[in-house]
Amino acid sequence: MNENHRGNDRVKISLQGVSKVFLPTSKRSKPVLALNGVNGEVYEQEIVGLLGPSGCGKTTLLNLIAGFDRQTEGEIIVAGRRVQRPGPDRMVVFQFPALFAWLTVWANIVFGPRERGEDPREYEPRARELLESVGLKGREHDYPYHLSGGMKQRVQLARALLNRPEVLLMDEPFGALDSQTRSQMQELLLNVWGLYHPTILLVTHDAEEALFLCHRIYVMGRRGGIRETMEVPFPFPREFDLIGSTEFAQLKYNLLRALRAEEARPAHDD
Ligand SMILES: Nc1ncnc2c1ncn2[C@@H]1O[C@H](COP(=O)(O)OP(=O)(O)OP(=O)(O)O)[C@@H](O)[C@H]1O
Ligand SMILES: [Mg+2]
Incomplete structure (x- = not known):
């Protein structure tokens, strides 16, 4: 298996023109276009990061894949089946553990x-x-x-x-932890991935975390679309020292720059 990139070319999650409009919650509010024609895929055994400005629709997308809600338009296919409702084939790891x-x-x-x-x-x-x-x-x-x-x-x-599960959906899973624990958990996740090779879609707002953990990163725009895809070339298994390398610093800079560009872009620009 080529662990540098991804396990194989089997698509586990396929997003085809996924849009989500939240209807107004009161007479004064307007509908919210939370996702706008999202296309993308996650391959078997791949760890894909989802990054983007706050409110760009990351959690909304994860909820749709989990089957907690329905998209307004488009298709979501997980392991060859159209998502209709929640199921044990799509496990969600929340920021605040629901034990x-x-x-x-x-x-x-x-x-x-x-x-x-x-x-x-x-x-x-x-x-x-x-x-x-x-x-x-x-x-x-x-x-x-x-x-x-x-x-x-x-x-x-x-x-x-x-x-x-066919896929593991993680929504800022380490976001509430202190930096030391967070770092330990990132290494733990890499170890666990090395043992079981789960397919993971990971929402994070942390560029370093995304680069350390993921094979590939999707950068979302302010209006709920994927604006950029970044391949993360570092081979697995990855060790903590990777974070100190020049190549890592360069990629982190590129990613932060892409994120800043999205944050600065006017919302109606998408
Ligand atoms: N149930 C809902 N009803 C109405 N609007 C919603 C609902 N859920 C989310 N939204 C809106 O959809 C947009 C996307 O929200 P979402 O929670 O997906 O963002 P996010 O990218 O996860 O942000 P964060 O990084 O802050 O967690 C926001 O404008 C939000 O207010
Ligand atoms: Mg969120």
């Missing part, structure tokens, strides 16, 4: 397959392996209120992956 407070770490992780009545002999060994790969071995019996923010994010990640 069940009354369930232990273990029960949170195995929640999906247990609810669906799957065979524990199949999912329990995998759950134990995942628990270990996210560094939570020994914490199985803790409850979410025993855990730090970073640990909760680890539980969320293990729980999502146990469902063997």
